[in-house]
Amino acid sequence: MAGEKEPGTRSATGEEGGEGIATSGAAPSSDYDHAGKGGASPRQEKGTDGAGGIPSFDVTMRLRRYNPELDTEPHWENYTVTMYGTDRVLDALSKIKAEIDGTLTFRRSCAHGICGSDAMRVNGRNRLACKTLLKDLDISKPVVVEPIKGLPVEKDLVVDMEPFFAAYREVMPFLITRGAEPTRERVQSQPDRERFDDTTKCILCAACTSSCPVFWTDGQYFGPAAIVNAHRFIFDSRDQGSDLRLEILNDREGVWRCRTIFNCSEACPRGIQITKAIAEVKQALIARKL
Amino acid sequence: MSSSTDTQGTGAYAPALESPRSPYRRGKPTRSNWELHGWLFMRMSGVLLLVMVFGHLWVNMVAGEGINQVDWSFVAGKWSSPFWQTWDLIMLWLAQLHGTNGVRTIINDYAERDATRFWLKMALYTATLVVLVLGTLVIFTFDPCMDPASTLEVCRTGSAG
Numbered sequence: 402m403a404g405e406k407e408p409g410t411r412s413a414t415g416e417e418g419g420e421g422i423a424t425s426g427a428a429p430s431s432d433y434d435h436a437g438k439g440g441a442s443p444r445q446e447k448g449t450d451g452a453g454g455i456p457s458f459d460v461t462m463r464l465r466r467y468n469p470e471l472d473t474e475p476h477w478e479n480y481t482v483t484m485y486g487t488d489r490v491l492d493a494l495s496k497i498k499a500e501i502d503g504t505l506t507f508r509r510s511c512a513h514g515i516c517g518s519d520a521m522r523v524n525g526r527n528r529l530a531c532k533t534l535l536k537d538l539d540i541s542k543p544v545v546v547e548p549i550k551g552l553p554v555e556k557d558l559v560v561d562m563e564p565f566f567a568a569y570r571e572v573m574p575f576l577i578t579r580g581a582e583p584t585r586e587r588v589q590s591q592p593d594r595e596r597f598d599d600t601t602k603c604i605l606c607a608a609c610t611s612s613c614p615v616f617w618t619d620g621q622y623f624g625p626a627a628i629v630n631a632h633r634f635i636f637d638s639r640d641q642g643s644d645l646r647l648e649i650l651n652d653r654e655g656v657w658r659c660r661t662i663f664n665c666s667e668a669c670p671r672g673i674q675i676t677k678a679i680a681e682v683k684q685a686l687i688a689r690k691l
Numbered sequence: 692m693s694s695s696t697d698t699q700g701t702g703a704y705a706p707a708l709e710s711p712r713s714p715y716r717r718g719k720p721t722r723s724n725w726e727l728h729g730w731l732f733m734r735m736s737g738v739l740l741l742v743m744v745f746g747h748l749w750v751n752m753v754a755g756e757g758i759n760q761v762d763w764s765f766v767a768g769k770w771s772s773p774f775w776q777t778w779d780l781i782m783l784w785l786a787q788l789h790g791t792n793g794v795r796t797i798i799n800d801y802a803e804r805d806a807t808r809f810w811l812k813m814a815l816y817t818a819t820l821v822v823l824v825l826g827t828l829v830i831f832t833f834d835p836c837m838d839p840a841s842t843l844e845v846c847r848t849g850s851a852g
């Protein structure tokens with residue numbers, strides 16, 4: 402909140418450059434000082450030249466590189482860049498790509514945790530590079546960035562997402578209804594909507610599916626993401642295709658392969674209770690059979 | 692850029708990808724409830740086994756004279772009662788099937804090649820069959836007087852009559 406207000410203050414004193422920032426930020430505690438300086442980052446480009454700017458640090462990025470046209474095996478590459486307290490892993494990757502090695506390849510679209518393009522394995526955990534602040538990681542050691550596991554690597558941090566999306570398509574992630582088109586909207590009560598609210602948050606980044614050891618060894622397993630998206634329709638009061646979806650997930654590669662180890666719930670950047678959703682699908686299957 | 696990369700590429704192109712996968716093709720749907728029943732069986736047999744195994748341990752190791760009482764005649768005495776015969780039979784079958792299903796799951800999870808998976812499972816099922824048949828036979832055909840020098844009550848009355 403305080404940080405958001407800062408730029409406004411700053412623009413008023415902008416001409417004074419670094420001095421102005423220091424005085425406006427130094428009055429309260431030193432913590433506040435950091436926040437104030439963090440807000441000042443856009444100003445810097447207007448010629449303050451980083452004086453009194455946000456704290457910066459050198460961070461070593463250890464990246465898993467693989468160029469299919471030159472390499473036979475992926476290998477590790479270290480890059481040291483100067484980053485700021487407000488920077489994310491994605492910013493470090495962009496900086497490496499812009500300033501050190503333009504061939505570095507990774508996916509990103511919105512860069513704000515909505516599109517789900519930049520899921521990668523950072524320090525052994527699946528995260529979105531755009532939602533992981535460098536200062537939250539242990540920057541005294543190299544920050545290890547790899548492509549997500551279980552999907553074929555195409556180049557550097559880019560994997561082939563097709564098996565993931567194929568499993569997603571198979572659970573029929575769309576509203577299925579029978580009978581004539583209604584003349585008015587399909588009304589749904591708030592509690593009915595609440596029932597599947599959690600699983601509507603999925604952004605299909607594949608962080609969960611590629612953190613699942615069952616998926617690592619058996620790419621035929623539907624994986625957490627497909628089950629989450631099936632859950633979203635199975636528990637939708639307007640949907641009438643639940644039986645079809647349950648039948649699909651009842652098969653050999655469906656929910657029964659889940660080992661309830663919670664890797665997916667931990668990996669989800671949207672905080673979806675994935676393991677719980679899978680358990681609810683199991684419950685629905687058992688309730689349907691008995 | 693493209694032309695230079697292409698000339699480079701034709702020389703050193705390596706199609707091998709990390710963790711390569713055959714194209715995505717799903718096996719034929721079976722539309723059976725096998726996995727569902729397997730999953731349910733694991734939970735239910737697990738709960739039952741908890742009761743039965745600890746009951747078994749209590750009766751053998753703690754109740755009465757404790758661990759020192761376990762010998763040939765103790766087992767013979769237990770198996771002369773249909774109650775303990777049934778108890779041990781159910782325990783044998785539940786434990787064996789529970790274990791088999793668990794190992795089947797592990798094989799499914801860890802075996803990478805289809806042939807490996809198939810043969811590991813065949814070995815598993817063979818072992819299961821042997822243990823089940825042998826165990827069941829022992830429970831039902833157990834003869835307490837197999838030992839001619841037996842001093843058991845049943846055997847003495849048997850020889851006297």
